[in-house]
Amino acid sequence: xxxxxxxxxxxxxxxxxxxxxxxxxxxxxxxxxxxxxxxxxxxxxxxxxxxxxxxxxxxxxxxxxxxxxxxxxxxxxxxxxxxxxxxxxxxxxxxxxxxxxxxxxxxxxxxxxxxxxxxxxxxxxxxxxxxxxxxxxxxxxxxxxxxxxxxxxxxxxxxxxxxxxxxxxxxxxxxxxxxxxxxxxxxxxxxxxxxxxxxxxxxxxxxxxxxxxxxxxxxxxxxxxxxxxxxxxxxxxxxxxxxxxxxxxxxxxxxxxxxxxxxxxxxxxxxxxxxxxxxxxxxxxxxxxxxxxxxxxxxxxxxxxxxxxxxxxxxxxxxxxxxxxxxxxxxxxxxxxxxxxxxxxxxxxxxxxxxxxxxxxxxxxxxxxxxxxxxxxxxxxxxxxxxxxxxxxxxxxxxxxxxxxxxxxxxxxxxxxxxxxxxxxxxxxxxxxxxxxxxxxxxxxxxxxxxxxxxxxxxxxxxxxxxxxxxxxxxxxxxxxxxxxxxxxxxxxxxxxxx
Amino acid sequence: xxxxxxxxxxxxxxxxxxxxxxxxxxxxxxxxxxxxxxxxxxxxxxxxxxxxxxxxxxxxxxxxxxxxxxxxxxxxxxxxxxxxxxxxxxxxxxxxxxxxxxxx
Numbered sequence: 001x002x003x004x005x006x007x008x009x010x011x012x013x014x015x016x017x018x019x020x021x022x023x024x025x026x027x028x029x030x031x032x033x034x035x036x037x038x039x040x041x042x043x044x045x046x047x048x049x050x051x052x053x054x055x056x057x058x059x060x061x062x063x064x065x066x067x068x069x070x071x072x073x074x075x076x077x078x079x080x081x082x083x084x085x086x087x088x089x090x091x092x093x094x095x096x097x098x099x100x101x102x103x104x105x106x107x108x109x110x111x112x113x114x115x116x117x118x119x120x121x122x123x124x125x126x127x128x129x130x131x132x133x134x135x136x137x138x139x140x141x142x143x144x145x146x147x148x149x150x151x152x153x154x155x156x157x158x159x160x161x162x163x164x165x166x167x168x169x170x171x172x173x174x175x176x177x178x179x180x181x182x183x184x185x186x187x188x189x190x191x192x193x194x195x196x197x198x199x200x201x202x203x204x205x206x207x208x209x210x211x212x213x214x215x216x217x218x219x220x221x222x223x224x225x226x227x228x229x230x231x232x233x234x235x236x237x238x239x240x241x242x243x244x245x246x247x248x249x250x251x252x253x254x255x256x257x258x259x260x261x262x263x264x265x266x267x268x269x270x271x272x273x274x275x276x277x278x279x280x281x282x283x284x285x286x287x288x289x290x291x292x293x294x295x296x297x298x299x300x301x302x303x304x305x306x307x308x309x310x311x312x313x314x315x316x317x318x319x320x321x322x323x324x325x326x327x328x329x330x331x332x333x334x335x336x337x338x339x340x341x342x343x344x345x346x347x348x349x350x351x352x353x354x355x356x357x358x359x360x361x362x363x364x365x366x367x368x369x370x371x372x373x374x375x376x377x378x379x380x381x382x383x384x385x386x387x388x389x390x391x392x393x394x395x396x397x398x399x400x401x402x403x404x405x406x407x408x409x410x411x412x413x414x415x416x417x418x419x420x421x422x423x424x425x426x427x428x429x430x431x432x433x434x435x436x437x438x439x440x441x442x443x444x445x446x447x448x449x450x451x452x453x454x455x456x457x458x459x460x461x462x463x464x465x466x467x468x469x470x471x472x473x474x475x476x477x478x479x480x481x482x483x484x485x486x487x488x489x490x491x492x493x494x495x496x497x498x499x
Numbered sequence: 500x501x502x503x504x505x506x507x508x509x510x511x512x513x514x515x516x517x518x519x520x521x522x523x524x525x526x527x528x529x530x531x532x533x534x535x536x537x538x539x540x541x542x543x544x545x546x547x548x549x550x551x552x553x554x555x556x557x558x559x560x561x562x563x564x565x566x567x568x569x570x571x572x573x574x575x576x577x578x579x580x581x582x583x584x585x586x587x588x589x590x591x592x593x594x595x596x597x598x599x600x601x602x603x
Contacts, residue, residue, distance in 0.1 A: 018579040018586070023568070034583065050571060077582060083589035090590070417525060421572050447529025 022423035035085035095148035105163035193240025217270035256283035267313035283330035352413035410442030418446035
């Protein structure tokens with residue numbers, strides 16, 4: 001059960017286990033391995049370790065051994081433990097597409113400057129731009145063919161509530177088939193919430209449907225980003241949020257903000273708006289290069305500006321938490337869970353192999369199936385490269401389509417130049433659609449990649465907070481990992497708590 | 500501050516692998532224009548700015564440090580390749596669909 005005393009005083013000759021490293025701006029060196037463990041070393045210790053001269057008497061030896069960065073020559077390599085950890089982090093692979101997006105309509109009543117799709121006006125003839133029931137039924141059969149037992153069905157648009165009969169049909173049908181198919185379904189509708197009524201809310205409550213909406217910040221900012229001719233988008237969205245909360249519960253609505261040029265100088269005001277309306281999570285989402293947003297990208301902000309905004313915003317959020325109001329930044333929370341826990345988050349935009357096609361399918365209103373929501377946005381811009389096929393095609397045909405083969409070529413970060421050597425690889429992912437859109441091919445060029453620049457900035461920031469932040473800061477970030485409010489009073493004694 | 504718009508770095512090919520030199524060059528190819536040549540027993544790396552301003556003096560030292568790191572990464576990858584491959588193979592050894600015959 002216990003090792004012999006010589007285990008702790010014997011030879012320290014060892015072999016290296018696979019690892020990657022990064023020199024942080026602070027001068028320290030971050031090491032990570034394939035199972036997601038990490039450790040910080042100073043330059044001298046790192047050099048000694050890498051040259052296999054680190055003595056047993058150095059405390060770093062034990063940390064490196066326990067976190068699987070080295071294995072003593074007289075000990076077996078713990079393949080069983082490591083392979084289980086690796087499989088756990090890649091568990092999403094066994095589910096196939098677990099996120100299924102139903103784009104039920106292209107109709108919308110907004111004219112958002114950063115809209116990612118070519119919208120159709122609210123009153124336009126529904127038959128042309130709504131998903132038919134026949135197409136919906138074919139899509140449902142693909143949902144049921146996916147290996148995953150836990151499946152998320154997300155309704156998008158345009159404004160999906162304008163095609164509520166289609167949503168109702170899909171939810172009712174899948175709910176009836178849940179037991180027989182041995183699957184559990186989570187339903188989410190992304191909506192501006194301007195078209196809710198009692199009948200819809202009762203249905204959503206009955207089926208435990210979650211809602212996601214856009215809230216860009218204070219009314220002035222929100223309305224500027226999301227013009228609604230003659231009406232007040234902010235006021236109507238907040239009215240929808242309140243109506244939903246009254247029927248579905250306080251936490252029924254999640255919100256995210258799209259960061260525009262106008263948002264860059266106002267992180268505190270945006271966060272304060274969320275706090276005023278009782279949100280406990282905010283997703284600071286940068287502009288994506290699709291649709292109308294692509295046209296405005298040239299005149300909008302640089303990656304450097306976004307990264308500065310993000311750090312300022314999260315610094316402010318951390319202080320808000322310390323002052324007693326729990327709120328996380330959703331993207332940071334995702335990354336922190338990946339850093340601090342052994343589990344796969346499977347977020348489709350942040351995994352390797354990529355989520356596009358392997359983890360998500362999007363069924364467009366017109367019967368076409370795409371590898372992701374971004375793929376169908378690309379199609380709306382005239383590029384159908386990532387269309388898997390028609391919804392009437394078989395599951396296997398869609399899975400083995402030329403589009404999937406193309407995605408596969410850029411889907412594995414472990415094989416992409418720079419990514420393959422990056423210390424952040426266990427917590428990051430590949431996004432072949434984004435690479436294709438921004439740089440012209442699914443692999444891309446990492447040294448000039450805006451996605452890569454943003455990811456590294458955020459991960460550098462979070463790792464530095466975890467390494468050198470004060471006890472209160474680390475407690476707040478830990479609470480984001482577990483999605484529980486931080487016990488700030490315990491922080492005063494420098495005692496970490498996860499409850 | 501250098502007044503040249505390009506930086507020439509000569510690298511002894513007996514001391515550094517071509518792969519490490521290529522990887523180091525690649526890392527700077529986002530911010531700079533990088534050219535890699537073979538001149539006798541040396542590699543020549545020519546770095547130019549994309550906007551025609553001068554290349555900072557510090558870049559020579561930074562590139563050298565990057566080259567050392569790339570050489571280390573190559574060594575670590577080479578030494579641990581078989582361990583990594585076995586780890587991943589073992590992690591997914593149960594992933595073969597039951598409906599298909601196992602190929603042993």
